[in-house]
Amino acid sequence: MNKYAFRKVKDRMMISLCYLALIVALIPLISILMETMIRGAPVINLGFLFQRIPPLGQPGGGIGPAIQGTLIVVGLASLIGVPVGIVSGIYLSEFRESKLALAARFLNDVLSNMPSIVIGIFCWTLIVVVIGWSVIAGAVALAIMMIPIVARTTEESMKLVPASIREAAIALGIPQWKTTMTVVLSGAKRGIATGILLSVARITGETAPLLLTILGSRFWFSGFTEPTAALPLTTFNFSQSAFSAIDWPKAWGASLILILMILGINVVVRYYTREKYG
């Protein structure tokens, strides 16, 4: 085989291998989605969604408190994390060359790549040690995870707003800060909303930090300074149960709800931010 023919064969082979890699990566995705549907769907009914969580090994019941817990903790976390993240992002975008911004940007990056269990430990030492296993501790942990992501996406979205819009506002006599808070922020709102939604989707699925803060429970929400249930934790607990026939399907059911929530947010976000190809 002469050199040229060999190169042609190699070309075809290597390109095929690359597409094979793509297929190999998509197989687990399809498997996970399929298995979750197949194993989780039979368990889901209205009762499952709203009833209390039974002890391990007891048939019946549902994951109502887990759904409630997730909504409360994620909601509280967002309440804390979103404003802080957006304002930080505004600072990073408006005063981007300042020393504070350079340092903060770097550190935000560090924090966003921090293992979530370490953040859980931090919140344990900070809050749980003082007021016990609690919703607040969990919300703070998730908020800490949210802040760098929201700050980054806010900064990037604001940077994308064309300078001409800013200049037009300033030429009209609007002060710099007001321009930022009205014109620029409004121009960036799509990107910011995307960032918020994606980070909410991300923290909804987090288990490790919740393990060390809200502890998990079988019961309905009973106060911000009390432990509570959450979907990922409940999923995990059911999966570790020795009563396979009764509890494992519930684990799948809980994870189906969880995945629907998360993928739902992702799909909606990506649909609204899709680019149109002519």
Next chain:
Amino acid sequence: MKTEKKIPKFLSLLRSKLRTSPKKIYSYMRTHRFQILTGLIACNIFVILGGMVYKMLSQSWLSIETYGMGFLWGRVWEPTPPTPGVPPSFGALPLIWGTLVTSGIALLLGVPISLGIGLALSEFSPKRFNYLVSFFVELLAAIPSVIYGLWGIFVLIPFLQRYVYPSLQTVLGFIPIFQGEIHGPSILTAGIVLAIMIIPTVAAISRDVISAVPNAQREAIIALGATRWETSRVSISYARSGVIGAIILGLGRAVGETMAVTMVIGNSFNLFTSLFNPGYTLSSIIANEFREASTPPVYISALIEVGLILFVLALVINALARLIIWRTMKTVKGAEAV
């Protein structure tokens, strides 16, 4: 009484340092209200990270004092020794070993696949295909860790145990790491799950940095008579620092991953020599034992010290990735300055 005297002294010190009057400081603060207010909020990151460093260090101090540097190569993990009167021992070597090996497997398996995907999407596919497929690859990233774990326990492990591991041992059994009793929940399984989990990250970044290679570079090698594969090799070479950065970020993810690993690794504290053995990682021991670790107090402290090691590891890996990516930007910009 004392404080009342101190305040004016502090102010006059400040005044002499700044060489301006309080009036000027106040005026500066007024005009720069916006910057100061937003800047203060942006400082949250310093508070958080500073707090983390402080708390992790102070809460693990007991363990650090008790076990010193030996903690890093200690091989025993006994919170409550069987014989009374013997103090507990904690050592992190098998944990560090477990984290390194599982992450290593994740990279070994995950990086080639990720690069293949990155190339397929950026070099060989039309835009539409790229966009659609990228969507699905990124969906992989959105799946929470606990669901990977669930799938790992109930789908992947049975599959591997029935169809893959026995053949693997038959074929490669002469190598020590593939010997010994085959366990479903094992180091190898954890490595495989981690590989799947890092693929979206490494693939997406690789795809982006390769797409960013200027067309002029591709045209230069195409004009010399290169095939598509040969052209992509030039692109990868140009973007290699970005690709390396992506790989290191994938490593960071693998090292920090907790739930999926805990659910498929077998949670067994040992210095394993076979990949089919169950094991433990820095993150999974914390997830597994933290809630029940009440006595003795040094137990929790030891677990927090494990968290500290993880913290430092993640920090170093992230800093490395940043450095490499920053250096790429410099060399690329230098070439484009012409």
Next chain:
Amino acid sequence: MSYRIEIENLNAWFGKKQVLKGINMKILENAVTAIIGPSGCGKTTLIRCLNRMHEIVPGARVSGRVLLDEEDIYGEYIDPVTIRRRIGMIFQKPNPFPMMSIYDNVAAGLKLNGMKNKSMLDEIVEKSIKMADLWDEVKDDLNKSGASLSGGQQQRLCIARALAVEPEVMLMDEPCSALDPMATAKIETLIRMLAEDYTVVIVTHNMQQAARVSDFTAFLYLGELIEFGPTKDIFENPKSELTEKYITGEFG
């Protein structure tokens, strides 16, 4: 003297927009042929059709024949990769590989073709760099990055890189437009030297350059070939009024 390249009824499109209309031209070997015309007339597209670089852009299309030594490069079973090996191209903006050394840049094409013998590589690399009139400036350190040279040197490096694979034809797309006058002069001298061994086709928006450097000139306007002939004739005795208007600078 024979014709190296014969262009027959060449049409080219970018999507729905037609940029070349029915080009017929014969390019003499061992001569320099210049393609001139106002911006947007299709000169770059024309030259890129000669080594099948036009079609790598998504949506680009070509019809017609281009004969290289009497073989249609757009023939049904012809692999463009083989064509590009025989026809070299120099681009408007020098594009050496910054992550490779000067040596590796020049050797890039050779290594693609499988050449591994170090001494042979050394020999051809040196020969090519000398042909590109760059040897004296870089001979002391061939390991420096390809991007560390000046603009004019980078362009000569690209020429060396193209010459190393011993093409039959050299295509140059406005090779001097990004360079200063001194570097330009060096390259123009080089072009005249190359014509002794190669067939050179050069696109230029600089008419004086065309007059200095080429033996034949083609004038393109809005995708059509208006006039083609010996450079002297085109500039001193243009047949078409349009050509005359362009030459005298009435439009540009």
